[in-house]
Amino acid sequence: MYPFNLRKLKDLLFLVITGILSLLMIIPLLHIIFTVFVEGIGVIIRVGPIFVTGTLSDGGIGPAIAGTFILTFLASIIGIPIAFAVGVYAYEYPDSIIGRATTALLEIMLEFPTILVGLFVTQIIVIPMGTYSAIAGAFSLAIILMPYVAVYTKEAMSQIPFTFREAAFGLGISKIKTVFLIIAPIAKRGILTGLLISIAKVAGETAPLLFTAGGLYQSYPQGITNPVGAIPLLIYTLVQSPSPSDHAMAWGASLVLLLIFLGVFIPLRLSIKEVKL
Amino acid sequence: MIKIKSVKMDAFDLITYPAVFFVFLLFLWMLLVYFTNSLPAFQREGLNVYLKNIWIASEIPNKEYYGILAAIWGSLYTSLIALAIALPLSISYSIFVGDYLPRKFKEFMIIVSDIMAGLPTIIYGIWGAFFLVPFIKNWVMDPVYEYLPFISKFSQKPASGFSFLSAGVLLGIMITPFISAVVREAYGMVPHTYREAAYSLGLTKYEATKILMGYIKPAIISGVILGFGRAIGETVAVSLVVGNAFNLSANPFSPGYTISSLIATQYGNSFIYEHMTSVLYAAGLFLFFIGLIINLLGIYLLRRWRKNVSL
Amino acid sequence: MSEFAIETEDLNVYYGKNHVIKNMNLKIPKNTVFAIMGPSGCGKSTLLRSFNRLLDLNKIARVQGSVKLFGEEIYSNNTDSIVIRKDVGMVFQYPNPFPHLTIYDNIAIGLKMNKLVKDKNEMDSRIEWSLKKAGLWDEVKDRLEDYPSNLSGGQKQRLVIARAIAMKPKVILMDEPTANIDPVGSKKIEDLIFELKKDYTVVLVTHTPAQAARVSDYVAFIYMGELVETGKTGIIFTSPKSKTTEKYLMGELV
Known part of the structure; x- marks a missing residue:
C-alpha cells in the first residue's frame, strides 16, 4: 500500500500547488488595483473636481485627460479604416500568398515592441515637423x-457561417457588397467589441508617445500640430520626479486611468468569449 | 471551394489592396528608417556597438563612444527572470482553471487574466516603482545579505531595490497572462481521447496531467517564446524599476539597463550629442530583429501545433 | 468470487438532465468476448465507460446503481478508481497512442506509474511480451524508440491494445476499435480479439452487427439507453425475441 499512498499524496500536493500558484498569479493584480485606489483616492478627494479639469499648476490632470482622448480619437480615425480594410482582406483571402503574408504581418505587429513604433514616428514626423505634436502621437498609436x-475584424467575420456567403453569391451579389453589406453587418457585434477593446488598449500605451506627443500639462491642447499630453505619459514623467507631491499626482492620475480602463474593458470583456491582447 | 482567378481587379480589391499595401509599406519603411539611421553608428564603430559595454557621451564628438552590450545583457537577463516566474504560474493556472475550478470561478479567473493582459503598462510601472522595488529590497535583498553571509562576501550591500531582479519580477507578472492564454488554449485543445487514455491506464490526476503537459509541450514552448518577445519589448514599466545603469553583472540585485529602457531614457537628450542618436537606432534595430525572429518563431510553432493537434 | 466479470444492477447514467443509460442489468461472463451493439447514440460508449469509472472525467455525468467487477462494487465510496482501471484496460475508437511518447514509452508509462514492474529488465520483457501478444512485435521491434506517428492506423490500434494488456488487466474494454481502421487492419484486430479471450474478458462495443456476429460469444443489444435483449450470440442472431432487435439486425435502425 505504501507507494500507492505516496501517489495519492502527490496528487493532493499537485492540487494544492497549482491552486496556490494560480492564486499567486492574480494577487499582483488585486494588489495593484487596491494600491492604486488607496493611494490615488486621497489626492483626488483633496483636490476635488479640479483634479480632472485643472491644469498641473492647479493640481489637476485635465490637459492629460483631454490629450488621451484627442490622441485616441485621432488614432482611431487614422487607424480604423485602414485596419478594417486589411482585416476584411485577410478574411476574404485566407489562403492566398498575400493573404497569408498579411495575417503573419498582423501577428508580428501585434507582438512588436511599441517603443520601436514611437522612435520610427519621431524620425518620420516629429523631426521633419520640428515639433512634437498630437498628430505624431496619434499616428504612433x-x-x-x-x-x-x-x-x-478578420476573426469576427470568420465566425459567420459560410452559407451566408453562398446565399449572397447565389443571388448574384458582388463580392464587395457581400462582404461589406452582408457579412460585416452580421459580424457587427464582434467587430465593434474588437474595435473598442483595441482602442482601450492603445489609450493606455506610453512608450509610443514618449518622443512623439511631447506632453502638455499646463494648458489644454492647442491643435493637432502642437504637443499634447496623455495620462500614461504624465504618470511616467511624474513617477520619475523626486518630489512626493508629484508622486501623489501620479497615483491620482493612475486611478483615473485605471477607472477609465476598467470601465471600458470589463463590460466589453463580459460581452465576448475571448480577447486578444 | 473553387476560386476563379480574375485578372481584372474588382471593387473589393480596389478598396482593400491599398490598405494592405500601406501596412506592408509601413513595416518596410520602419525597417528602412532603423537601417539608415543606425548606419552611421555601424560605420563609426562597427559591431562594437553591440559587443562592447561602454558609454561615453561627450560634447566633443571625437571622444564619444558607445557600446550597448550591457543593455542587451539586461534585456536578456530580465526577460529570463520573467520567464522563470511566469512559466510555472502560467502552467499551474492553466491546469487549475481547466481542471479544478468550477465554472463560475473559472470565468472569473479568465477575466482577471485578461484584465492583467490589457492593463496599461504604466500602471504596472508605478506599482513597480513605488511598491515592488521597496518590497523586493526589504523582503528579498536585505534578508539575503543579512542571513546569507556567503553571498554578501562577493558584492556590496545593494543601495536600492532598483535592479534586474525587480524588473524581472515585474515583467514576470506582466507576461504571465500572455503565456497563460497560450497554455490554457492548448490545454483545452487536447483531444479528449488522450485524456481518457491516460486515466484508463490507472494514472492519478497528477500523472495524467504530466503526460498531457508533455503532449502540449510545443504550445508551451511557443508561449514561452512569445512571452519572451513581450518581455524584451516592454519599455516604460521596466525603465521605472530596472535602475538604468550600465552594468554587465550577473548579480540580480544590481541595477541595469535593458535595450528598450536605454532608448526610453537616453533618446530624449541624444540630440545634444553627435553620435548617440544613431547608436540608439542601432539599439532599436537590434530589438527589431530580436522581436521579429522571436515572434516569427513563436507564431510559426504555435500555428504548426494548432494544425497538428486535430485528430 | 463471482462467475461474472462484470455485473450491472439497475444502472442509470445521466448527463445533466439527459437520462442516457436506463435501468441496465447486464451480466458479462468471464473469458468471453461480450459484444455490446446498437445504433449510434444509443449509449453503448457511455455504458462501456461506466465499467472502468472513466465517466468520472465527465463533470456532468452522474451514475446510479451498481457495477460489480468480479463481485466487487466499483461505485462504493471506498473503491479507488485507479485500482479499478489497473484491472480494466481500454481500447478506444480512435487509435490513440500518445503521439509525443515513443512506442516503448507508450507501453511503459502505465507500468511505471503503477509500479507494476521491478526494474528495466522486467520492463523490457513485459513490453516485448505485450507487443507479441498484440501481434505487433515483429513490425516494431527495431524501432521501439520511434514515435507512433509512422505506424498505420491498425498498427497504432494494436499498440494501444499492447498498452492495455501490458498492465495484465482482467477485463479489456474496446470501444469500436475498428471504426477508424482499414479492412486489413480490422481483420487483424478481430483475430486478436479472438485470441485475447483466452486470458481476458473482452467487452466490445461495436457499431456493426456483423462484427459482433464474427467475434463475440455473447451479445447485448442496446436501444435508446435500454437493454433490449442479451444472450448467446448465435441465438440472438438467429432467433431474436424482440422486434426491435430484428429490425436492427436487418439494418433498419441506424
Missing part, C-alpha cells in the same frame, strides 16, 4: 491600433 483592429 494608430500603427499599434491597426493590427488589433484588423485581427479582430
